[in-house]
Amino acid sequence: MAFEMFPTVNKCESIGREKHTVVADMDGTLLIGRSSFPYFALIAFEAGGVLRLFFYVLASPMAALLYYFISESAGIQVLIFAAMAGMKLSSIESVARAVLPKFYAGDLHPETWRVFSSCGRRCVLTANPRVMVEPFLKEFLGADMILGTEIGSYKGRATGLVCKDGVLVGKKKADALKKAFGEEPPEIGLGDRQTDAPFMALCKEGYIVAQNPEVKAVTSEKLPKPIIFHDGRLVQKPTPLMALLIILWIPIGFPLACLRIAAGSLLPMSMVYHAFWALGVRVKVKGTPPPPVRSNSSGVLFICSHRTLLDPIFLSTALRRPIPAVTYSVSRLSEIISPIKTVRLSRDRATDASMIKKLLQQGDLAICPEGTTCREPFLLRFSALFAELTDELVPVAMVNRMSMFHGTTARGWKGMDPFYFFMNPSPAYEVTFLNKLPKELTCGSGNRSSHDVANYIQRVIAATLSYECTSFTRKDKYRALAGNDGTVVEKKHAHLKANKLMGC
Structure with missing residues (x-):
């Protein structure tokens, strides 16, 4: 099924979905922003300091070229390597738990959240490293299952490489969905780009989250849990x-x-x-x-x-x-x-x-x-x-x-x-x-x-x-x-x- 054939998310009914399962992509779908650059930059700076951030920024043009002109997967792998290679896994987990939720919460898409929050079972399928997104998705959005890219490690430190299943984009997202849900497809699939079409087609209903820079993020009082405590040195999201x-x-x-x-x-x-x-x-x-x-x-x-x-x-x-x-x-x-x-x-x-x-x-x-x-x-x-x-x-x-x-x-x-x-x-x-x-x-x-x-x-x-x-x-x-x-x-x-x- 062509990506353009899916209806937009504003046409998705959110009433009576208590027994339904929703599967959503993250960047550009659950979040308004389509780029994961700021969140990898937070990992780089908060866990590694300004020199690591400098190395990450130097590597980002190469990542962008690969992402847009050669391979989405290759571009994301460069970001993962630049931000995380050599980092202690405990440091990455600490930043993901104490720093990232504040910034993720400030970018939550209102239409996606309307549908996502109405379903009784919630799954997020993302190309981002699972260790990076899981604390926010589970603790603050009530996600039941996180299917994300798994990163390699050695003696408690990230190698900067991904595990054998690779970065979850395109067909690999669909394969991960099949493996997780078997023969019982989820009711709703939400995505924002062509490479999301394979996993959306496996769901009973698929909806597109169209890019709209004017959309306003979900306000904090509409979240199931308030973010009262957070940490980190940076005040603004590092675009x-x-x-x-x-x-x-x-x-x-x-x-x-x-x-x-x-x-x-x-x-x-x-x-x-x-x-x-x-x-x-x-x-x-x-x-x-x-x-x-x-x-x-x-x-x-x-x-x-x-x-x-x-x-x-x-x-x-x-x-x-x-x-x-x-x-x-x-x-x-x-x-x-x-x-x-x-x-x-x-x-x-x-x-x-x-x-x-x-x-x-x-x-x-x-x-x-x-x-x-x-x-x-x-x-x-x-x-x-x-x-x-x-x-x-x-x-x-x-x-x-x-x-x-x-x-x-x-x-x-x-x-x-x-x-x-x-x-x-x-x-x-x-x-x-x-x-x-x-x-x-x-x-x-x-x-x-x-x-x-x-x-x-x-x-x-x-x-x-x-x-x-x-x-x-x-x-x-x-x-x-x-x-x-x-x-x-x-x-x-x-x-x-x-x-x-x-x-x-």
Whole structure:
């Protein structure tokens, strides 16, 4: 059957498909984009660094020539080799689980998703390596079966070559479908190009997903599971142009980041705001910060939402005076270059409470009670320890903006977080000082528990930022990114749990 004879996907009924099986191609079908270049580029950069990305970009013109003029399979094999050869399989799996889902979810085709999500059994048949796409398809789209290209490995590392069945394109897709389903063909086949026709013809119904650059991706609230936690250094999807810009910018951006860090570390805090402005770092201050504490008074405890390790530094920049900070973990390098005093918490409640009280007797103090960062518009559960220690509480809503690199990581070396943040061409922080808590809303009133105070502060910060409260913790984040989920639940359930526990 000629490919052009298949009807378009908008003609496919999605009602009453609960007992049907759908088989969909990925690039150009399940996803709006037809090119897998950005996703291989993410594997190359996140698992191998900028030199691997450079090698991948150099190889991509050859891959394109092979793909369009000689063999689709050969072109994909070049991309696989350039992005993955020599990589640890565990690193590829980690990127596929913690980084790629965010970018895949932002490219989900609405018409394909309408049909795909309506079927009771869902299969994806793709030329992409299975190890690369499986976490997203299974965890976030509810796919039951993934038929993808299998890559070779040796002693835990990818060889860059594919296994004997080769890249699943054309007839090989049809063969894989026959092997998986036997004599019982699936009800629906979805594809977007001529080489998908062989497997679509094996299905009872076949539909074309026409290329349409104007189509809008499925919004996040329509996904069966929200992507709350994700990792990786890159802010934007690395298209060929963006990947080239990243490679060209890093030799400029890293010295610039060192200069910005040096300015923040060596200059008096009263001058850092102006130095940052001159070096392209924008700091916007909202609200009215409290005046410096008098020598005979207890210090103010600034309760900050947590965006990066630099939160206390930008708080100090906004106040034009150094504010010490307590933290659960900070790298030795970050301690050395920090312009403010940082104090490690021990995770022993009594010991930490005693330490914070002593620090408050010496002056103002900053704390980020979320304990970890979340890039999506959610606040993680606040520790209630701080609410028991003082009634001088000032909530601070922190927002940062980055155009190229994220300034946080769960998988990489935390010591590089400040450098990546300052490597952005024009990074920005917005610091909003909220009203100091009145006495009747603190533990000192005798009517409020520490959890009540923590929940109240979390709510006012969330309202200021238009974020949602969750009950997720630091451990939940690392479990989710490690694949031992248990936290990324259906969105309605997450919200119910958050509302119940946090009073939002």
